[in-house]
Amino acid sequence: MQAQNVVVSFKNIQKTYGGVKAVAAISLDIRKGELVCLLGPSGCGKTTTLRMLAGFIDPTGGDISIEGQDVTKLPAYRRDIGIVFQNYALFPHMTVAKNVEYGLVNIGMRKAERRERIQDILRRVELQHLSDRYPRALSGGQQQRVALARALALQPKVLLLDEPFSNLDAQLRVRLREDLHGLIKSLNMTTLFVTHDQEEALTLADRIVVMNQGLVEQIGSPEEVYDAPASRFVAQFIGTCALLEGNIDGSGLFTSNGGLRLPTKANPGPATVVVRPEFVRRADELATLQAHHARVEASDYHGHVSRLQLSIGYDQLLMDARFPVGMKPQRGDTIKIAIDPGGVRVVPNQV
Amino acid sequence: MSVDLHDRLLSVIGALVRWLVYAMLLLPAIIVVATSLTPGTTLTFPPPGISLRWYIAAWESSLFMNALGLSLKLAALATVCSLVIGLAATFALDRHAFRGRDLIQSFLLSPLLIPTVVLGLGLIQFFVWIGLNQTFAGLLLGHIVITLPYVVRTLTASMVLFDRNLEQAAMSLRATPTTVIRTITIPLLLPGIISAMVFAFVTSFGNVTLSIFLSYEDKITLPVHVLTYVEQNYDPLVAAVSSIVIFVTVLTIFLADRLSGSKPVI
Ligand SMILES: Nc1ncnc2c1ncn2[C@@H]1O[C@H](COP(=O)(O)OP(=O)(O)O)[C@@H](O)[C@H]1O
Ligand SMILES: [Mg+2]
Numbered sequence A: 001m002q003a004q005n006v007v008v009s010f011k012n013i014q015k016t017y018g019g020v021k022a023v024a025a026i027s028l029d030i031r032k033g034e035l036v037c038l039l040g041p042s043g044c045g046k047t048t049t050l051r052m053l054a055g056f057i058d059p060t061g062g063d064i065s066i067e068g069q070d071v072t073k074l075p076a077y078r079r080d081i082g083i084v085f086q087n088y089a090l091f092p093h094m095t096v097a098k099n100v101e102y103g104l105v106n107i108g109m110r111k112a113e114r115r116e117r118i119q120d121i122l123r124r125v126e127l128q129h130l131s132d133r134y135p136r137a138l139s140g141g142q143q144q145r146v147a148l149a150r151a152l153a154l155q156p157k158v159l160l161l162d163e164p165f166s167n168l169d170a171q172l173r174v175r176l177r178e179d180l181h182g183l184i185k186s187l188n189m190t191t192l193f194v195t196h197d198q199e200e201a202l203t204l205a206d207r208i209v210v211m212n213q214g215l216v217e218q219i220g221s222p223e224e225v226y227d228a229p230a231s232r233f234v235a236q237f238i239g240t241c242a243l244l245e246g247n248i249d250g251s252g253l254f255t256s257n258g259g260l261r262l263p264t265k266a267n268p269g270p271a272t273v274v275v276r277p278e279f280v281r282r283a284d285e286l287a288t289l290q291a292h293h294a295r296v297e298a299s300d301y302h303g304h305v306s307r308l309q310l311s312i313g314y315d316q317l318l319m320d321a322r323f324p325v326g327m328k329p330q331r332g333d334t335i336k337i338a339i340d341p342g343g344v345r346v347v348p349n350q351v
Numbered sequence B: 001m002s003v004d005l006h007d008r009l010l011s012v013i014g015a016l017v018r019w020l021v022y023a024m025l026l027l028p029a030i031i032v033v034a035t036s037l038t039p040g041t042t043l044t045f046p047p048p049g050i051s052l053r054w055y056i057a058a059w060e061s062s063l064f065m066n067a068l069g070l071s072l073k074l075a076a077l078a079t080v081c082s083l084v085i086g087l088a089a090t091f092a093l094d095r096h097a098f099r100g101r102d103l104i105q106s107f108l109l110s111p112l113l114i115p116t117v118v119l120g121l122g123l124i125q126f127f128v129w130i131g132l133n134q135t136f137a138g139l140l141l142g143h144i145v146i147t148l149p150y151v152v153r154t155l156t157a158s159m160v161l162f163d164r165n166l167e168q169a170a171m172s173l174r175a176t177p178t179t180v181i182r183t184i185t186i187p188l189l190l191p192g193i194i195s196a197m198v199f200a201f202v203t204s205f206g207n208v209t210l211s212i213f214l215s216y217e218d219k220i221t222l223p224v225h226v227l228t229y230v231e232q233n234y235d236p237l238v239a240a241v242s243s244i245v246i247f248v249t250v251l252t253i254f255l256a257d258r259l260s261g262s263k264p265v266i
Helices: A046-054 A098-107 A109-126 A140-152 A170-186 A198-204 A223-229 A233-235 B001-034 B053-060 B062-095 B103-111 B116-130 B136-160 B164-172 B177-206 B208-215 B222-232 B238-257
Strands: A005-016 A021-030 A035-038 A061-066 A081-084 A156-162 A192-195 A209-214 A215-220 A242-248 A254-258 A261-263 A271-275 A280-282 A292-299 A304-310 A315-321 A334-337 A344-349
Touching: A005 A046, A021 A046, A021 A061, A021 A209, A021 A215, A035 A046, A035 A170, A035 A198, A035 B136, A046 A081, A046 A156, A046 A192, A081 A140, A081 B164, A109 A140, A140 A170, A170 A192, A170 A198, A192 A198, A192 B062, A198 A223, A198 A261, A209 A223, A209 A233, A215 A223, A215 A233, A233 A242, A233 A344, A233 B222, A242 A315, A254 A271, A280 A315, A292 A315, A304 A334, A315 A334, B001 B238, B053 B238, B062 B103, B062 B136, B062 B177, B062 B222, B103 B136, B116 B136, B136 B177, B136 B208, B164 B177, B177 B222, B177 B238, B208 B222, B222 B238
Parallel strands: A035 A192, A035 A209, A081 A156, A156 A192
Antiparallel strands: A005 A021, A005 A061, A209 A215, A242 A254, A242 A271, A254 A261, A271 A344, A280 A334, A292 A304, A292 A334, A304 A315
């Protein structure tokens, strides 16, 4: 692993609470300007990991370094980190400007320079007109941007975000997500971001760390974790999919326990195969491929597509497809489908 | 229609009961203040006229004025001491999980549950034993014992509502622990601190039972003086002195309310 450009480095970080492993063992390098996302279900240890980097929680084992300096024993106020909390944690007795100024005073910056810095950062988050407001007089989205401005004002080496969108409504979430992404990238800010929302992770992250029960399941780009999940857990947690159990023979042909055959390029042996719903198509769209007769078990309309639950013999599949008006298959119908081999992924079988 | 009437009736009864309770609470104080304004020489309500002669008499009575001075000094010192001890104790109880935490918490609150007479009796024997009997230190110590539970209770309540993320946010913004306490923790706990002080001050200033046990010679508190005075005399002087006690109490609460800003103290 190349040492240059690594800003944050976790080496075998662990945290146990009275014998219970909140974080079992995490090793991770974050490079300069990279936006890394910790993604996993609630309780998998994301917040604990983030707080260990911030210096609020002492790891039970392992080391953390920032720009090559070991910070494992360094108190939070000497770590050069900016953090945005899930509830924003704005100081309620200070105005927006005072909140942003707080850190600048602590590092002894002069007044004129402080004022300039506050102006600049508030302009970037489009809040300069609210600088004299108190936090309780702000909307959730505005509070989030103040928290961000406050953290960024000190130009920290790393920015930490703990589920920063979870308290916002869906529409605002998408817009603020884009704004945040633009801001972080324009500042070339090294960022560690925590979420349980896979869509958020896929759209924002340069790299995703998929966590489960205190362990890393996979580290990779959004495309990698989606297209080539390293485990059943990753396949199911990110996007939706059908999982088929079966065997692969010497020629790479996968035969499911239910009898469905799919070509792969994997080594022989017992295997689990992931089939994403967008790779299951109508047979007339993929006329060159073998067609299967599938029974429609359920059908949900999602607007842009319909999601069908299909059964082929004993195997269950999901399918996302568009049908002409009035042609949508109903429960109990039999349709002809083909499976795009480009969307069939073999997941390594864990012992 | 009938439901409407029902609601109307209930709300009227509710309002009546509420005002009755207020009246019951306030009436004694109003009567005392009213009788203290009498120009005559007997306690009568309503007073036949209005004069400040008994206030002037109280002002000129060195006995009562000394006692007032002592009571104010005692209440102020007891407030400051129990606040310092109470802050340290509640911080420890709130922030650290340690063995015997619940025990210490109950111990700090226990003077609320023990009858003050029993407490006084116990303290006086204890003070005789350690040589603090009939000293100002003993009197002060006794008052700290009864004010501390109020301080601990009030501070614990406001600390439970305190968001620890705020301190961590401050720390991530390069604030050292002392800066965090000075700029975040204390300012945000201030309403709680002020109301704890009010409770402590008012409790100490108005206390009779414990002070009877611990007062001596010239160190006799104002409420105790009022009590012993009433046993022998029945003139409006005592009403004037009692009114002064009421004014001091109300003034304390009013000032505290002002100090803590928009949030009500009590
Ligand atoms: N202070 C604590 N004491 C005991 N267990 C804790 C503590 N903090 C977190 N945990 C446990 O550690 C696990 C990971 O928690 P957390 O990091 O908050 O998960 P996430 O942020 O991924 O939802 C959870 O099972 C949680 O119950
Ligand atoms: Mg969390």
